[in-house]
Amino acid sequence: MSTPEEIFEAQGTKRWAVAGTTAKERIAKLKKLRKAIVARQQEFYNAVWADFHKPKTEAWISEVFPALEEIDYTVKHLRAWVKDKPGKWSWLFPLNKSVSHFEPKGRVLIMSPWNYPFLLFVSPIVAAVAAGNVVIAKPSHKTPRVSAFLESLIAGVFAQDEVAVVQGAGAEVGDKLLALPFDHVFFTGSPRIGAHVAECAAKVHAGVTLELGGKSPAFILDSVNIRDAAKKIAWGKCLNAGQTCIAPDYALCPRNLVQPLADAIADNIKQMYGDTEEARRACENFVHIVESRAVERHKALIEDAVAKGAKAVIGGAVNCEIADSAQGDTASRYTPATVLTGVTSDMDIMQSEIFGPILPIVAYDSLDEAIQFVQSRPKPLALYIFGKSKRDIRRVLRETTSGSTCVNHCILQIENLSVPFGGVGMSGTGNYHGIYGFKTFSHERNVMHQGAFDPLACLYPPYHKPGDKGLRAKIQQIAKKILG
Numbered sequence: 001m002s003t004p005e006e007i008f009e010a011q012g013t014k015r016w017a018v019a020g021t022t023a024k025e026r027i028a029k030l031k032k033l034r035k036a037i038v039a040r041q042q043e044f045y046n047a048v049w050a051d052f053h054k055p056k057t058e059a060w061i062s063e064v065f066p067a068l069e070e071i072d073y074t075v076k077h078l079r080a081w082v083k084d085k086p087g088k089w090s091w092l093f094p095l096n097k098s099v100s101h102f103e104p105k106g107r108v109l110i111m112s113p114w115n116y117p118f119l120l121f122v123s124p125i126v127a128a129v130a131a132g133n134v135v136i137a138k139p140s141h142k143t144p145r146v147s148a149f150l151e152s153l154i155a156g157v158f159a160q161d162e163v164a165v166v167q168g169a170g171a172e173v174g175d176k177l178l179a180l181p182f183d184h185v186f187f188t189g190s191p192r193i194g195a196h197v198a199e200c201a202a203k204v205h206a207g208v209t210l211e212l213g214g215k216s217p218a219f220i221l222d223s224v225n226i227r228d229a230a231k232k233i234a235w236g237k238c239l240n241a242g243q244t245c246i247a248p249d250y251a252l253c254p255r256n257l258v259q260p261l262a263d264a265i266a267d268n269i270k271q272m273y274g275d276t277e278e279a280r281r282a283c284e285n286f287v288h289i290v291e292s293r294a295v296e297r298h299k300a301l302i303e304d305a306v307a308k309g310a311k312a313v314i315g316g317a318v319n320c321e322i323a324d325s326a327q328g329d330t331a332s333r334y335t336p337a338t339v340l341t342g343v344t345s346d347m348d349i350m351q352s353e354i355f356g357p358i359l360p361i362v363a364y365d366s367l368d369e370a371i372q373f374v375q376s377r378p379k380p381l382a383l384y385i386f387g388k389s390k391r392d393i394r395r396v397l398r399e400t401t402s403g404s405t406c407v408n409h410c411i412l413q414i415e416n417l418s419v420p421f422g423g424v425g426m427s428g429t430g431n432y433h434g435i436y437g438f439k440t441f442s443h444e445r446n447v448m449h450q451g452a453f454d455p456l457a458c459l460y461p462p463y464h465k466p467g468d469k470g471l472r473a474k475i476q477q478i479a480k481k482i483l484g
Contacts, residue, residue, distance in 0.1 A: 002160065004136065004166050004173065004176055004177055004180070005176075005180070007136060007160060007161075007164045007166065008107065008136065008180050008182075010160065011134040011135075011136065011162070011164070012134075013161065014159075014161040014162060015104075015106050015107055015133075018104070018132055018133070018162055019106070019132045019133075020132075021132055023078045023081075023082045024079075026129060026130055026132060027075050027078055029129055029157070030071050030074060030126060030129060030130065032157050033071065033122075033129075033158075034071045034072070034075075036156055036157050037064065037067065037071075037122070037153070038068070040153060041060075041064050043149050044059065044063075044064065044146065044149055045059050045060075047143075047148070047149045048063075048117065048118070048145075048146050050145045051114075051117070051143040051145050051290070052143065052287060052288050052289065052290045052333065053286075053287055053288035053331070053333075054240065055284055055287070057285075058239070058240070058285070058287065059118070062116065062119065062239065063116055063117075063118040063119040064118065064119075066123070066414075066415065067118060067119050067122040067126075069415075070123050070126050070417065070433070070434075070437075073434055074126055074127070074130045074434070074437075074438070077435065078438070081102070081130070081435055081438050082102060084099035084101050084102075084447070085100040086098070086099050087099060087100065087446075092455060093450075093455060094451070094453075094455075095451025095452055096448055096449060096450055096451045097448070097449045097451070098446065098447065098448045098449075099447050100445070100446065100447075101444070101447045102439070102442040102444055102445070103442060103443050104131050104133045104441065104442060104443070105133055105184045105207060105441055105442065105443055106133060106134070106183035106184075107134050107136075107181075107182050108133045108134070108135050108136075108182060108183060108184040108185070108186065108441060109135075109136050109138070109177055109178070109180075109182045109184070109185045109186070110124045110125060110128065110136070110137040110138070110186045111137075111138045111174060111177075111185070111186070111187045111188070111189070111197070112124070112137065112138070112140060112188055113140055113189045114140035114142035114143045114290050115240060115244060115290070115355075116240070116244075117139060117140060117143040117146040117147065117150070118146065118150070120188050121139050121150055123432070123433070123437070124186050124188075124437065124441075125163065126437070127432055127437025127438055127440060127441050128186075128441040129163065130437070130441075131438050131440075131442045132442075133183075133184075133441050134161065134162050134163070135162070135163045135164070136164050136165075136166055136177065136182075137150075137154070137164070137165050137166070138170075138173065138177060139151075139165065139167065141167065141168060141169050141170065142290050142291060143290065147165075147167055150165060151165040170193070175200070178197065178200035178201065179200070180204070181205075181206070182201075182206045183206060183207065184206055184207040184208070184209070184441060185200075185201045185206050185207070185208050185209070186208075186209045186211075186432075186440070187208070187209070187210050187211070188211040188212075188245075189212065190212065190213060190353075191212045191213065191214065191378075191426050191427070194212045198210060198429070208429060208430070209422075209428075209429060209430035209431075209432065209440050210423070210428045210430065211245070211423060211428050211430075212245070212381065212423050212426065212427050212428045213245040213246075213355070213423075214249075214353055214378055214381050214423070214426055214427040215249040215350075215352070215353055215377065215378075215380055216246060216248055216249045216380040216381055216382040216383060216384070216402070217248070217250055217252050217374055217380060217383055217384070218248035218252070218384040218386065218410065219370065219384060219385045219387075219396055220251055220252060220253040220254065220257060220261060220386050220387070221386065221387025221388075221389055221392050221393070221396075222387070222389070222392075223387040223388040223392065224257065224261075224386045224388070225386075226261055227264055228386075228408070229261070229264075229386040229408070230261060230264030230267070230268055231264075231268045232386075232408075232409050232410055233248055233251065233359070233384075233386075233410065234265045234268035234269050234272065235268070235411075236248050236384075236409075236411045237265075237359050238273070238337050238357050239411060240287050241287040241288060241289060241335065241356060241357045242354065242357040243289070243290065243356065244411070245382075246381055246382035246403075246404065246411060246413075246414060247355075247410075247411070248359065248382075248384055248410050249354055249380070250350065250359065250360045250361070250362055251359060251360070251361045251362065252364055252370045252373060252374070253361050253362070253363060253364070254364060254365075255363040258341055258361050258363045259341065261361060262313040262339050262341050262361055263313065265313075265314075265339050265359065266313050266314035266339050269339075270314070272285070273285060277315070277336055280337060281334055281336070288331070288333045288334050289333045289334065289335050289356065291333065292332075292333055294333075294335075294355070294356065295334065295335050297356075298317070298335040298354075298356045298358060299317040299335075300317075300348070301317075301348055301354065301356075302315075302316060302317035302340070302349070302358060303317045304347060304348040304349065305340055305343060305347045305348070305349045305360065306340075308344070308346070308347050309344070310341065310342045310343050310344075310347065310360070311340065311341050311342050312338055313339045314336075314337065315336035315337050315338030315339065316336065316338055335358070336357070337357040338357065338358045339361065340358065340360045340361065341361050341363075343360040343361060344362070345362070347360070367392060367395070367396075371395070371396065371399050371400060374400050375399070375400065378425060378426035379401050379402060379423075379424045379425035379426055379427055380402045380427055381403040381404070381423045381428060382402055382403060382404050382405065382406070382410070382413070383400060383402035383404075383405045384405070384407075384409075384410045385397070385406075385407045385408070386407075386408055387408075401424055401425075402424065403423035403424050403427050403428055404422075417434035418434055419433070419436075420432070420433060420434075420436040421433045421436070422436075
């Protein structure tokens with residue numbers, strides 16, 4: 001088996017041949033990948049169920065379908081993307097031609113997370129291959145069965161000197177990879193590890209894309225339709241058991257609507273997953289937690305909140321069961337869907353991203369107060385607004401910032417491939433999806449072709465030749481006339 005260093009060197013030899021491939025050749029590779037995904041998707045469903053109890057339908061909706069959609073969209077548009085884009089005419093060099101030329105960055109490293117282990121692995125690979133790069137991809141060691149499947153899938157489609165999978169713990173293999181002089185590093189994961197990745201990438205002058213996370217608020221306005229918002233928030237929070245970087249992390253709600261909202265969300269959770277805690281725990285449609293350490297963390301967060309005055313309208317830490325994840329007992333790695341009211345900013349649950357099926361609801365008394373609450377915290381990856389008042393919606397958009405926003409729904413903003421997806425500040429650097437992914441893995445090179453006439457020929461040294469003063473005056477006169 002080749003070492004990461006050996007793969008890196010082999011890809012360095014192959015990179016220029018790969019960079020020289022045509023759009024047609026890259027499309028053929030992507031179609032081959034698509035065919036392999038379709039043929040082997042049941043293997044993925046089996047693996048992700050074994051790793052953390054994700055049901056087939058949810059795995060298809062949230063991972064396989066969007067990955068195939070990314071491939072199809074790229075195949076459809078790649079020929080147009082790779083074409084040189086002409087620059088505007090320059091009055092100073094009227095016969096020169098300038099273009100933006102997209103060229104691959106070269107050798108890229110993609111480090112994917114465990115929460116959507118298929119989609120967040122495949123999607124950036126699609127963009128990197130479309131742009132003409134060679135790729136080393138590292139899946140998460142926390143989902144070992146899915147990672148083994150991904151290694152087999154990629155090996156069946158690509159030669160190792162074009163796209164290779166390297167497995168292992170991030171603290172060991174990840175750091176070894178980050179020490180190599182890649183041209184670009186694409187990382188999806190936590191802000192803490194993202195900062196480390198950026199620091200390592202800077203040492204080798206690699207470009208970097210960070211897709212991180214944060215506490216994404218669900219902003220409830222006075223004009224909200226409670227029933228509609230509750231259903232969508234319950235779905236968005238429980239999707240993948242809240243282990244979603246753009247899940248609504250907490251809700252900001254007018255004080256008089258807190259209890260109606262909490263009750264309505266609880267009712268929707270019961271409708272989707274079962275009336276009782278026992279039924280929800282046994283429900284095959286509810287995803288479990290990736291490791292026992294995360295369940296312990298969820299339990300501690302809920303207990304701290306309740307001890308400080310919060311109330312669990314549904315769920316609660318008392319039912320959290322802990323098991324050693326190394327034993328592969330996904331049934332016991334379970335955090336109950338929980339809705340908390342009476343939440344205040346001093347509680348531990350409001351200090352960092354929850355990454356679990358727990359929704360704290362924070363009450364506010366005025367829109368000014370709610371906006372200031374969001375402004376005073378790190379920039380989130382997503383922000384959700386629920387309400388009918390267009391004026392208030394516009395104000396929240398104007399006075400807050402986030403990587404993405406969805407009005408009167410959640411999660412769905414990630415689906416449209418014609419717009420970018422990415423974070424801002426602590427929630428990320430750069431973006432991807434569709435052409436934005438292609439651009440992320442491309443260098444946009446300024447190329448100018450000199451025309452037959454060179455206006456500078458009269459301005460080369462030695463200066464102050466006869467006629468220089470008149471020529472300079474004429475150029476200034478032309479510039480003033482054209483540029484105003």
